Amino acid sequence: MRPPLASNPAFVALALTVSTAAAAAAYSYAGAAASAEVAESAAPTQPTQFGPRSQRASSARPGERPSHNFYFTRAVYTSWGGGFGWGRWATDFPQADRWIVNVLGRLTGVDVSPLENPVRLDDPDLRRYPFLYALEVGDMALRDREIEGLRNYLLAGGFLVIDDFWGAYEWDNFEREFRKVLPEYEIVDLPLDHPIFSTFYQIEQIIQVPNVGQGIRGGPTHERGETGRIPRVRGIFDEDGRLMVIINWNTDLGDAWEWAEDPQYPLQYSTFAYQMAANFIVYAMTR
């Protein structure tokens, strides 16, 4: 049997380059119309249109499959000083989402929906999407219905990836909010020998992925002072030892997905971010 190509770093770099070019083309095709649609849907007065029904309606687009095994679903949540509209949840949205589904569809055998899929935490249809991505949770301010929706989602078997929040202040806010969701479960550091770091790619080291500006400029990669200096990957396990939530603190994987095609953006960050994403998704679909 041939050695698995996808595990070869040279292939990964090549695939990322090719994928990046292809995704850029796809984005230029779908971007404007879809953005307009989402922006309209995102109005606080009609928040539920973010849900799968709007996705299914969009499946009528020519050439699109009516259903996919995987939707890159972004959590729409309430944050301080803002409602559901273009709040903190929408950082890098929808570009990062589209980049990642395009690239991951090529790197892995996952049948991925090519469109972004933002869903409110209190939308019952959230439960149709067992993978969920949330970022900028440092300003998260969940309402009761969101707490209940997210808790039930995770206990039913959903998997949440948290990304792009920095420093002690944002951590404290996130932790305080998440205690309302899963008060009975501890947040623990994930060791590198946890299966999530080897499910698809072998991750040998956790590196800090800076925001796009710092990445292109070079220099320090951290934000929010000293407490944002060390990247951490933490998790929340249920009583059966199953990982429900993976927390990427002091790092910004989303920017690496979004700016991977920028020739100025360092390849090492986007390679690492896409490897992590592939692992998160394959892990979420198998464990």
Add this chain to the structure above:
Amino acid sequence: MALALWEFLFKYPPLVFEKGRLVFSTPLPGWMIAVAIALAGLAAWSYLRRSRGLSPGDRAGLVTLRAALLALLVLLLLRPTLQVPVAVEQENYLGILVDDSRSMLVADDGSITRAEDLVAQLDAELLQALSERFRLRLFSFSGDAERVEEVGQLSFTGGQTRIGRAVEQARSELAGVPLAGLVVLTDGADQSEAELNAALLSARSGSLPIYTVGVGREQFQRDIELRRVSSPRGVLRGTSMMVDLVIAQNGFAGRTVPLIVEDEGRVVNTQDVEMPMDGTPATVRVHFTADDPGWRRFSFRVPLQEGELVAENNRRESLIEVREGAQKVLYFEGEPRFEVKFMRRAVTGDPELQLVVLQRTAENKFLRLDVDSPEELADGFPVTREELFGYRALIIGSVEASFFSRDQLQMIVDFVSERGGSVLFLGGRHSFAEGSYSGTLIEDLLPVELDPNPEPDYYREVKVEPTRAGETHAALQLSSDPDTSRARWSTLPELSTFNRLTRLKPGATALLTGSGPGVSDGQVVLAYQRYGRGLSLALPVQDSWIWQMHADVPLEDETHETFWKQIMRWLVNEVPDQLTLTASAEPAAINHSVDLQAELRDSAFQRINDAVVTASIETPSGISSELPLRWSNRQDGEYLASFMPVEGGVHQIRLRAERNGEEIAASTLALDAAEDDGEFFSAQMRAPLLRRIAEETGGQFYALSDIDRLAGDVQYSGSGITRVESYDLWDMPIIFLLIIGLIGAEWGFRRKRGLP
């Protein structure tokens, strides 16, 4: 009454006419008969001439009556006679076989037992009447026929009634003496159909008539009988079992009786059963869980009801092997999808199941989960029979047919047909016709017909419903209460499918179907068929995880877990091991030989003939012995031995097979040995069976109340030393009545028509 009337009119019993040959033995010379016929003709001619003036109708009526009278008189002149072979007095032997089994102690009417009734009849008349013409040889029989000198020696303690065996033994004992026939007095509770058929064939070819006398009633007034229990031979520990019972009854219509299920004496379920109308058996399904490992004795019983005749037939027992230890199931999934995650979660807590996952995560990249060693599945999907056949069941997800080599496709087919494993094909965008399985070796294995022209991008949401077969299938019970289970099915959220499958293969069964907008009628959601030694299933949906994640499903709901645990337990439950052992009778009867049959295969499930196979048998009292099994010489891999239990209870048999001094396989069997209670099941007098025995051999069947006719009839058996006796027919009262009738009819006719 009818018989008495017959004998009054015809002078002789019907049997004489049946056995006799009609001859004409007139003492008149031929010329005198010719003259008589001529005179009759002349009389007729003269009669016709004289009646010329009559109308055609009157003339025809008179001529018919007169001609019939003349013909009857001419017939009588010929002196019709029956020639019948009759047994010569005291020259022939007659074997009398009396059922000595325990079922003869049943008191059909509640007071006198069959045995008492029979003995009274024998003593009173029958033996005396028969001994006037025959030399009698009395036998008692249940399993074997034994000579007895007198009726008083009958004990009515025998086990199985084996009429065929008894007939053969009596014939053998009476070989060489003139034998007029055999008389078998029994209730017909025979348990050995094949043996009986052979004996009847032999008796018929030897022209030996068998006269059967039925003792007892054909239907009990009040009785409940557990007629049949259909239980699996083995189950995994913790499996929710579903056992079907047939309860026959009479006299309890509309009453509700409890059915109690016990596991080694511990009650595991009690269920009320309403008795249907009298004579109609009730089919009952009971649920219970087998929690304790090992060979377990499960008993099913209805407590003795008031007024019941037979207590012994209210109880049935089954020895069931409750296995423990993880049974390996290989799930090969061709693309990452959530079905893998949720299926694994559903069965993870089940200690009896080990779901090994091989998932293709990218082209030529595989993820292995829950393997036992670093080498297991290291090269992807197995390429050798030994590796694949190490699993008991196989689940194939969304993977296109072209992924597999031809050898691998053949191995999957052999996995089911030869190894006896189970395979479940899951739905998906690369499954069934959408995975280009049409025309491959797998197509024949599937329980569904593939669509030759699959619709591109077919995708439908389906509401899943159990079929009638599904509603009663053990694997699809979502609750121990059937009504709760049915209600749960009706509220489950829709699943989706890419695979339009609506036609079943002949012999396949659909357990779940789907409906919804745009869904073709009969969309299969779960179907199965037997294929060779194994089982093949199709589950053409791709997101059963919705039953776990959907917002309408409460967090505490266990439907998804229950569904997959039960499906996987079903898949692995009856999958055979390399070495299997069966006994010819379970339970075995004490002091009766039982055949042990083993089937041995190697790790690739090829049959082996050169192994040393030994059974270690431990009796209930702890005595151990070794019994070698020999290759049967008639079928590859088959080894045989005979064993006779001499004490009651469960015998533990451990079987091991060795090759070149190394153990290659082992198996166990628990064999119960007991006094046979088979007599008490279907213990009503079986008239149809006894009538068939008589008819097939040229004998007669009698109810015990008609036994007085037997002595008269047996002399006409035609067997043994006979002499021909002639019986005149001209003086039968029926002839006289016929002549009077014809003359009277002519007189009446003339009078009515005003004729001279």
